[in-house]
Amino acid sequence: MKVYSWNVNGIRAMKNKGFLEWMVQEQPDILCLQETKAHVEQLDDDLVNIDGYYSYWNAPERKGYSGVATYTKTKPKSVKYGIGIEDIDKEGRIIIAEYDTFILLNIYFPNGQMNEERLEYKLEFYEAILAYCDHLKAQGHHIIICGDFNTAHNEIDLKNPKANADRSGFLLIERKWLDKLVSLVILTVLDIFILKRLNILGGVIGLEQEKEMLVGELITILYQIILLIKYQMQQF
Numbered sequence: 444m445k446v447y448s449w450n451v452n453g454i455r456a457m458k459n460k461g462f463l464e465w466m467v468q469e470q471p472d473i474l475c476l477q478e479t480k481a482h483v484e485q486l487d488d489d490l491v492n493i494d495g496y497y498s499y500w501n502a503p504e505r506k507g508y509s510g511v512a513t514y515t516k517t518k519p520k521s522v523k524y525g526i527g528i529e530d531i532d533k534e535g536r537i538i539i540a541e542y543d544t545f546i547l548l549n550i551y552f553p554n555g556q557m558n559e560e561r562l563e564y565k566l567e568f569y570e571a572i573l574a575y576c577d578h579l580k581a582q583g584h585h586i587i588i589c590g591d592f593n594t595a596h597n598e599i600d601l602k603n604p605k606a607n608a609d610r611s612g613f614l615l616i617e618r619k620w621l622d623k624l625v626s627l628v629i630l631t632v633l634d635i636f637i638l639k640r641l642n643i644l645g646g647v648i649g650l651e652q653e654k655e656m657l658v659g660e661l662i663t664i665l666y667q668i669i670l671l672i673k674y675q676m677q678q679f
Contacts, residue, residue, distance in 0.1 A: 444472045444473070445469075445470070445471045445472050445473075446471065446473045446547075446587060446589065447469070447471045447473070447474045447475065447589075448474075448475045448476075448477070448589035448590060449474065449475070449476055449477070450476075450477045450478050450551070450591040451476050451477070451478060451479060452478050452480070453478070453479070453480045453481075454476060454479040454480065454481050454486070454490065454510075454512065455480075455481055455485070455486065455490075458487070458490055462490075463489060463490070463493070466493055466496075466514075471514070472515070472516050472517070473513065473514065473515045473517075473547065474513070474514040474515075475511070475512075475513050475538075475547070475549035475589035475590070476511060476512040476513070476514075476549075477510075477511050477549070477550075477551035477590060477591045478509065478510065478511075478551055478591065479500070479502065479510035479511060479512050480507050480508060480509070481500075481502065481506075481507075481510060482500075482502045482506060482510075483500040483502070485506070493514060495516055496514045496515060496516055497515050497516075497517075497518050497519075498512060498513070498514050498515075499512065499513045499519075499522050499538050499540065500512045500538075501524045501525075501535045501536070501537065501538050502535040503533060503534045503535035503536075504533075508534075509534050509535050509536055509551060510535050510536075510551070511535065511536060511537065511538050511549050511550070511551050512538070512549075513538045513540055513547070513549045515540065517542065519540035519541055519542055519547075520541045520542060520543065521540075521541045522538065522540050522541075523537075523539040523541075524538060524539075525537050525539075526539070526571060526575045528571055530564075530567070531567075531568055531571050531572075534553070536550060536551045536552070536553070536568075537549070537550050537551075544585060545584070545585040545586065545587055546579055546584050546585070546586050546587070547586075547587045547589065548572075548576075548586065548587070548588045548589065548590070549589050549590060550572065550588065550589070550590035550591075551590060551591050552568060552572075552590060552591060552592050552593045552594075553565040553568050553593065554593045554611070555593070555611030555614075555617070556610060556611045556612060561611075562611050562614075565593070565611065566616065566617070566620070569617070569620045570620070573620070573623060573624060576588070576624075588624075592621065593612060594612055594613065594614075594617040594618065594620075594621055595607075595612060595613050595618075596618055596621045596622075596625070597618075601613060
């Protein structure tokens with residue numbers, strides 16, 4: 444199964460850069476998009492109804508902000524648009540799809556750089572997601588988490604880690620939360636996913652721009668990761 448995660452920074456703009464052609468070429472079984480910046484009624488039919496896929500969309504009331512989408516070849520048993528906490532769900536950052544053998548969470552985590560209030564919201568969001576995953580684990584579910592975490596984990600993930608040590612996105616408290624999440628993970632496909640992500644970037648925005656992104660925005664590339672949490676691998 445091929446499961447991809449991608450912060451598109453505007454799905455309508457990405458359509459003009461070859462998104463539909465890429466879908467035909469790559470044929471992911473599941474594609475999770477973040478920062479779609481669109482309500483479904485704003486989209487052309489060819490984006491919503493791609494041949495061979497079901498699509499699910501979540502967006503906040505505020506247009507042109509946040510938003511996630513999940514394309515899937517297999518129809519889920521159920522789909523939820525949040526975790527049941529109003530303050531967490533209101534920004535349209537979560538789609539949860541349940542399949543026969545796993546539950547897929549597609550999440551666009553908040554950015555905490557604007558001010559202290561947004562940082563506090565980000566940390567509350569983090570803890571709510573971890574608690575939700577713990578609940579699913581206790582019920583015996585297998586979980587796939589896809590998303591843009593908006594935090595770099597280790598110094599190797601940034602060009603200038605010391606300069607960013609006091610900024611949201613690389614604060615110690617944020618990185619410790621990632622430690623807790625990763626501690627639940629038996630298998631990660633980070634390295635494989637980075638290679639796939641680079642292929643996407645190379646095909647859509649051009650190799651030279653891709654190189655520039657690698658210098659300045661490793662946080663975006665490295666932490667759009669797919670985490671596979673397998674508690675009973677033989678049944679997954």
